[in-house]
Amino acid sequence: MIKNKRSEYLIKGTKENPRHICGISGGKDSSALAIHIKNTRPDIFEKLELFFTDTGSELPEVYEYLDKMEEYLGKKVLRIKADINSKHKFIVVDGEDDFNPFDEILSKYNGYLPSPRVRWCTRIMKIETMEAWVGSDYCISYVGIRADEPMRDGYKSKGKNKNDNKNIVSVFPYREDNLSLSDIYRILENSEMGLPNYYKWRTRSGCYFCFYQRMVEWAILSKLYPDWFEAARKYEVQHSDRRDYTWVKNNSLEKIKLNADKTIIRYLKKQYKKVNECDLVHNLDQMIEMVQRNEIRKFIDSWDLKKLHDADGENKEGCTVCAI
Structure with missing residues (x-):
């Protein structure tokens, strides 16, 4: 609970006092977004929860970049993994560990590998894991979709019924500030974070076995x-x-x-x-x-x-x- 100026106590995760969250994928857009929020919205950054949904199958460069980000931002990036056998369906790990949720989920699908047509990996290990972590809390989610990406859409919170409250609201600081791809590169260069090293050879972030690889x-x-x-x-x-x-x-x-x-x-x-x-x-x-x-x-x-x-x-x- 926190105390506001009127000396009233507000519970975090309510409509009146929502959580502020920002998912870090290990890619350029989400990484630059955390930096941009710190530079332009310090009041939001102070209460911002940074999280990374860890599949346990990320490239080594991703984990290295997350550690570098934590040091630069002075804020922890929470590492969350799917755990289909636990009560809460997720666990929080400290840095890189050996738990690999992909293998357990793959056995559930009888060895049927994910593909562009059946993307159970993204749904279970990324989206559903984030939803389990948020629970029923009201959240404002800061999303790294740029002004030059008019066709992209952000996450939409879904209730069990059409009249249910949608507890996660997405906002788009890049669009609010009219920032495009060149601005993202500028933010990373000015911060001296630079691009993650996997961009030397790969076109985007993802698991080492990602089927979207060229x-x-x-x-x-x-x-x-x-x-x-x-x-x-x-x-x-x-x-x-x-x-x-x-x-x-x-x-x-x-x-x-x-x-x-x-x-x-x-x-x-x-x-x-x-x-x-x-x-x-x-x-x-x-x-x-x-x-x-x-x-x-x-x-x-x-x-x-x-x-x-x-x-x-x-x-x-x-x-x-x-x-x-």
């Missing part, structure tokens, strides 16, 4: 994080219904790994034609040589691959946790 990103994953790639491949086994499920439609990870160099080089040749050579650190021949020498880390550390990705514009596919 083929070239799967190929690079096999080079950068062979253990994670192998872990994803092990999910592609024949299940009790005698069907084989794969992360990529009509393509196994084993096949992607065997053709990784060809996939990456083909992508480089295609994207190189779309960019200004002067904006790159390496020329095409040097890029191809580094791939062939298995010097993929040296290549991506130049940020050249991100520039090649950006030639196609922003990747809009993926889970919608940043729109909660």
Whole structure:
């Protein structure tokens, strides 16, 4: 309970005194939003609850960036994981731990892997976990949808019945302040937080086995994080219904790994034609040589691959946790 100026006690999580929450996905938009709120709405930031719905299958760079954000903001980012076997359906963990809710939920689906058509991973591990954490409290949720994204919509709180109260209300500071993509980059640069390191090779945040990854990103994953790639491949086994499920439609990870160099080089040749050579650190021949020498880390550390990705514009596919 808190005391207001009239010496009246208000219970946190009511209509009169709602909770203020902001979901951090580990991506650029939600990360910059927390910084923007701190800079422009200090009274809101003081009571803002930052949270991250952790699938237990995030890239290492995501956890590193969350730790960096906590230090910069001076505020904890609460790590919440789905726990389908617990009373509350979620648990709060301290930093990175070994609990992996994906495996338990996958068994519930008899090994049926999530896909763009059946996105049970986003629904259960992200959205329903957040809803369980909020409970019946009234909340104002600050969402990182920009002014230059008119077609995107935020999370809509749903009651059990159409007349139920909708206890989570979304607000959009970027739209209120007319901020677009270039402003997000500026906020991150000015804060010295910069972009998360996975943007060096990946187009968006997400689990290491995210089915929204582009083929070239799967190929690079096999080079950068062979253990994670192998872990994803092990999910592609024949299940009790005698069907084989794969992360990529009509393509196994084993096949992607065997053709990784060809996939990456083909992508480089295609994207190189779309960019200004002067904006790159390496020329095409040097890029191809580094791939062939298995010097993929040296290549991506130049940020050249991100520039090649950006030639196609922003990747809009993926889970919608940043729109909660």
